Amino acid sequence: MGIKLGVSFYSYQQAYYTGQKNLEQLIDATANVVGAHGVELIPEQMPVGSYPDPSEADVERWFAWMEKYQTEPTCMDSFIDWMLYKNRILTKREQVDQMARDLKLASRLGFKTLRVLCPVRKEIVEASLPFAEHYGVKMGLEIHAPMTLNSRWTVEYMDMVVRNGSRFAGLIIDFGIFAKRPARKLLTNALQKGADPHILEAIAVACADNKPTEFLLGIVKEMGGGQAETGVAMSWARNRFSQPDRMRDYASYIIHCHGKFYDMDEQCNETGIDYQSPIAVLKDIGYNGYICSEFEGQRLYIGAEEPDEIEQVRRHHVMMRRLIG
Amino acid sequence: MGIKLGVSFYSYQQAYYTGQKNLEQLIDATANVVGAHGVELIPEQMPVGSYPDPSEADVERWFAWMEKYQTEPTCMDSFIDWMLYKNRILTKREQVDQMARDLKLASRLGFKTLRVLCPVRKEIVEASLPFAEHYGVKMGLEIHAPMTLNSRWTVEYMDMVVRNGSRFAGLIIDFGIFAKRPARKLLTNALQKGADPHILEAIAVACADNKPTEFLLGIVKEMGGGQAETGVAMSWARNRFSQPDRMRDYASYIIHCHGKFYDMDEQCNETGIDYQSPIAVLKDIGYNGYICSEFEGQRLYIGAEEPDEIEQVRRHHVMMRRLIG
Amino acid sequence: MYEKHMLARDDIQSVVENGVGTGFIVKLKIPYYRGVCLSLVEDIQVRFNDRLFTRDQLTFSVSGETFTFKEMETQTTFRWEFGEKATVFVPLPGGIPLGMHRIEVTVSIRISYMGGTRPFTVVLENVSPMGG
Amino acid sequence: MYEKHMLARDDIQSVVENGVGTGFIVKLKIPYYRGVCLSLVEDIQVRFNDRLFTRDQLTFSVSGETFTFKEMETQTTFRWEFGEKATVFVPLPGGIPLGMHRIEVTVSIRISYMGGTRPFTVVLENVSPMGG
Ligand SMILES: [Mn+2]
Numbered sequence: 001m002g003i004k005l006g007v008s009f010y011s012y013q014q015a016y017y018t019g020q021k022n023l024e025q026l027i028d029a030t031a032n033v034v035g036a037h038g039v040e041l042i043p044e045q046m047p048v049g050s051y052p053d054p055s056e057a058d059v060e061r062w063f064a065w066m067e068k069y070q071t072e073p074t075c076m077d078s079f080i081d082w083m084l085y086k087n088r089i090l091t092k093r094e095q096v097d098q099m100a101r102d103l104k105l106a107s108r109l110g111f112k113t114l115r116v117l118c119p120v121r122k123e124i125v126e127a128s129l130p131f132a133e134h135y136g137v138k139m140g141l142e143i144h145a146p147m148t149l150n151s152r153w154t155v156e157y158m159d160m161v162v163r164n165g166s167r168f169a170g171l172i173i174d175f176g177i178f179a180k181r182p183a184r185k186l187l188t189n190a191l192q193k194g195a196d197p198h199i200l201e202a203i204a205v206a207c208a209d210n211k212p213t214e215f216l217l218g219i220v221k222e223m224g225g226g227q228a229e230t231g232v233a234m235s236w237a238r239n240r241f242s243q244p245d246r247m248r249d250y251a252s253y254i255i256h257c258h259g260k261f262y263d264m265d266e267q268c269n270e271t272g273i274d275y276q277s278p279i280a281v282l283k284d285i286g287y288n289g290y291i292c293s294e295f296e297g298q299r300l301y302i303g304a305e306e307p308d309e310i311e312q313v314r315r316h317h318v319m320m321r322r323l324i325g
Numbered sequence: 326m327g328i329k330l331g332v333s334f335y336s337y338q339q340a341y342y343t344g345q346k347n348l349e350q351l352i353d354a355t356a357n358v359v360g361a362h363g364v365e366l367i368p369e370q371m372p373v374g375s376y377p378d379p380s381e382a383d384v385e386r387w388f389a390w391m392e393k394y395q396t397e398p399t400c401m402d403s404f405i406d407w408m409l410y411k412n413r414i415l416t417k418r419e420q421v422d423q424m425a426r427d428l429k430l431a432s433r434l435g436f437k438t439l440r441v442l443c444p445v446r447k448e449i450v451e452a453s454l455p456f457a458e459h460y461g462v463k464m465g466l467e468i469h470a471p472m473t474l475n476s477r478w479t480v481e482y483m484d485m486v487v488r489n490g491s492r493f494a495g496l497i498i499d500f501g502i503f504a505k506r507p508a509r510k511l512l513t514n515a516l517q518k519g520a521d522p523h524i525l526e527a528i529a530v531a532c533a534d535n536k537p538t539e540f541l542l543g544i545v546k547e548m549g550g551g552q553a554e555t556g557v558a559m560s561w562a563r564n565r566f567s568q569p570d571r572m573r574d575y576a577s578y579i580i581h582c583h584g585k586f587y588d589m590d591e592q593c594n595e596t597g598i599d600y601q602s603p604i605a606v607l608k609d610i611g612y613n614g615y616i617c618s619e620f621e622g623q624r625l626y627i628g629a630e631e632p633d634e635i636e637q638v639r640r641h642h643v644m645m646r647r648l649i650g
Numbered sequence: 651m652y653e654k655h656m657l658a659r660d661d662i663q664s665v666v667e668n669g670v671g672t673g674f675i676v677k678l679k680i681p682y683y684r685g686v687c688l689s690l691v692e693d694i695q696v697r698f699n700d701r702l703f704t705r706d707q708l709t710f711s712v713s714g715e716t717f718t719f720k721e722m723e724t725q726t727t728f729r730w731e732f733g734e735k736a737t738v739f740v741p742l743p744g745g746i747p748l749g750m751h752r753i754e755v756t757v758s759i760r761i762s763y764m765g766g767t768r769p770f771t772v773v774l775e776n777v778s779p780m781g782g
Numbered sequence: 783m784y785e786k787h788m789l790a791r792d793d794i795q796s797v798v799e800n801g802v803g804t805g806f807i808v809k810l811k812i813p814y815y816r817g818v819c820l821s822l823v824e825d826i827q828v829r830f831n832d833r834l835f836t837r838d839q840l841t842f843s844v845s846g847e848t849f850t851f852k853e854m855e856t857q858t859t860f861r862w863e864f865g866e867k868a869t870v871f872v873p874l875p876g877g878i879p880l881g882m883h884r885i886e887v888t889v890s891i892r893i894s895y896m897g898g899t900r901p902f903t904v905v906l907e908n909v910s911p912m913g914g
């Protein structure tokens with residue numbers, strides 16, 4: 001079996017937003033340019049028909065695409081809008097209704113896993129377990145920076161999962177938690193704004209060393225940096241490095257991974273996130289689910305330059321195949 | 326085949342409201358006291374499990390009751406809350422969503438017909454046709470006083486139905502449109518408040534003669550009546566008599582009937598509504614759907630006296646069987 | 651029928667927290683022939699003797715959840731079912747004093763097919779929740 | 783990416799009714815990476831040169847339906863989908879005059895996982911909808 005590869009269509013958001021590619025064309029590119037098999041979708045971003053209730057014809061067309069392009073649904077990404085109304089937070093039951101709605105949609109579209117957004121409360125996931133079982137779709141809480149594998153939020157969630165003894169709740173690892181240094185493109189942008197390369201390098205070294213934001217800002221101040229350097233230091237404020245080895249604690253509960261990345265260079269290396277050690281750990285613990293590439297570098301392209309999302313994803317897959325072997 | 330008989334559980338609302346009978350006990354009484362076969366339900370009044378999404382177990386229990394008591398679901402009564410929010414009227418699409426929700430529930434519970442409330446716009450019914458076909462449930466607009474069979478609202482609705490050529494929209498006749506005189510119990514209440522029996526009789530004769538409210542109030546004034554007599558005259562203000570013969574115009578579109586009644590006397594006659602002629606017409610046009618008894622006299626019981634809803638329904642069925650032959 | 655059945659004398663009770671009376675509750679059945687979602691419960695007023703309590707002062711509880719009337723404006727999941735008792739809390743420091751009282755409750759439900767809101771009032775005289 | 787793509791110059795157009803300019807429309811894509819139901823579109827402001835137009839003055843249209851912002855507070859069926867253009871109408875008697883103008887649009891979306899509302903502003907300088 002081994003690790004399987006896919007693409008989160010979050011990666012293609014700009015091509016879709018600007019109307020350059022529709023959903024079918026993106027499935028085509030995934031199969032025929034990237035060479036990937038798994039499809040991860042945010043249905044509120046690129047609806048299959050309409051969200052949350054596609055027609056039967058929409059669903060049939062979706063499966064026809066899967067067949068035509070030899071792809072398969074992996075994980076569907078869900079949101080719980082607990083601030084749906086201006087003046088109040090939705091009750092637990094209303095939030096569970098939203099979860100049930102998404103579990104049902106995932107089931108209709110053939111997704112085996114539902115991405116649960118990090119700040120969703122464990123009580124909501126727990127109360128949704130009967131729906132997950134009914135629809136045969138697993139819920140995975142996404143461990144996403146600034147959360148870490150050791151955060152109290154994660155630990156308490158996992159206590160709930162273990163206590164319930166259900167196979168329908170688990171974890172999704174977002175590789176952003178293994179970020180080691182600012183993406184190359186972020187640094188290039190700062191250089192263009194006149195940042196001092198020595199200060200940037202000092203910041204990058206301190207990032208890799210897992211230093212807190214105050215420490216990074218201290219470097220900027222000491223070395224006489226300005227706004228551009230401060231921007232780079234601040235971009236790191238929400239980063240918290242997780243030790244890849246901590247994944248072993250939850251080995252049998254990891255049901256999906258997001259191969260988060262910001263910038264793939266010409267040699268197909270991610271310029272800021274550690275992939276080598278996490279993938280070694282995943283192989284070692286026998287993980288045989290999907291890693292779906294999740295490109296999030298769109299906002300690093302400023303001025304006239306535009307990202308080539310499909311090319312970035314293609315490079316990411318070259319790296320992934322190299323590392324998985 | 327011929328006309329079939331059932332009970333709208335609207336008839337039992339007080340027994341349910343006060344906690345004297347639960348849903349299963351009412352099904353039991355329908356089968357074993359009234360001797361009826363058909364069950365009509367307002368799920369927002371007496372939910373099967375919970376409205377609008379009963380669990381599978383709730384639905385199974387419902388069908389188990391139908392089997393146990395040898396009854397069958399006939400019509401489910403729907404509401405469209407187009408004033409769901411304080412500040413606006415729901416859009417057409419939102420109203421159609423509510424209709425689809427109720428069609429789905431009706432289908433799950435085995436109801437073949439959905440009662441559409443009289444003031445629901447024909448555009449909503451028209452846009453809901455695909456859902457009705459999908460769920461295999463017919464929508465019937467209820468012709469209910471003060472609407473008549475000749476009202477513009479009815480005529481325009483039927484034009485829409487005929488134009489669509491769909492078997493999934495039709496009419497439900499509420500026998501209240503055949504009311505000929507105020508219910509006996511309403512008159513008795515007025516007498517207790519000191520009304521003059523001669524004035525009441527003069528009002529009742531004018532009602533049977535289809536006179537407008539102003540005419541009735543004129544009688545009260547002329548004959549020197551007071552508040553009690555005026556109350557009886559005003560109770561007729563929303564009544565508009567329909568000629569039973571007008572049902573012939575829509576013969577093939579009548580999909581269900583409400584045997585509306587207010588007061589059954591000891592000889593099992595309705596004291597204010599004409600049943601003889603409408604049933605003769607229905608037999609003549611070969612109507613073979615249900616008439617479900619719909620008792621609405623609860624509010625005529627004032628002071629310490631309470632209605633015996635089940636007994637009233639039983640008497641109504643005695644009359645119905647006598648008339649149908 | 652609602653006059654007689656929507657509010658029972660036993661369902662008016664003082665609320666005491668930490669030994670101090672904070673108000674009272676009334677447990678109400680809906681004065682309408684079906685259940686509705688909470689956004690349709692447009693208004694409730696409670697008159698205790700001469701004191702009037704309006705929606706901003708009250709809370710409304712059903713199915714174990716408590717809402718303000720502002721919150722209820724968008725509440726379409728929770729329902730006040732036909733025949734089910736909802737609990738309305740009325741803040742009255744000290745709770746209900748000894749003696750006989752008059753309680754008047756007006757419930758306004760928004761009913762689409764009537765084109766607006768229908769108020770329904772029930773009055774209980776000589777209420778004495780402290781055993782009597 | 784929203785700065786560059788959420789509002790195209792061609793999507794600012796004067797509205798003329800019966801020969802009289804009544805205002806203008808801007809066709810906006812959502813500055814967020816997914817579509818949302820309209821209750822989450824908490825606020826939109828449009829600044830035309832020095833004049834500020836706030837939510838009470840604007841209407842918002844999507845899928846052929848037009849809403850006030852007050853109405854949108856409870857609107858959870860209709861959605862502003864990702865990449866879809868919504869039309870905001872700004873009442874400006876006479877429509878957009880000849881010449882160059884500055885248009886600034888701020889869209890605030892309520893995002894639960896951020897715990898509140900995120901405003902996003904886009905500015906177009908030298909806008910001249912009458913061809914140029
Ligand atoms: Mn992710």
Ligand SMILES: [Mn+2]
Pocket residue numbers: 467469499583585619
């Ligand atoms: Mn009826």
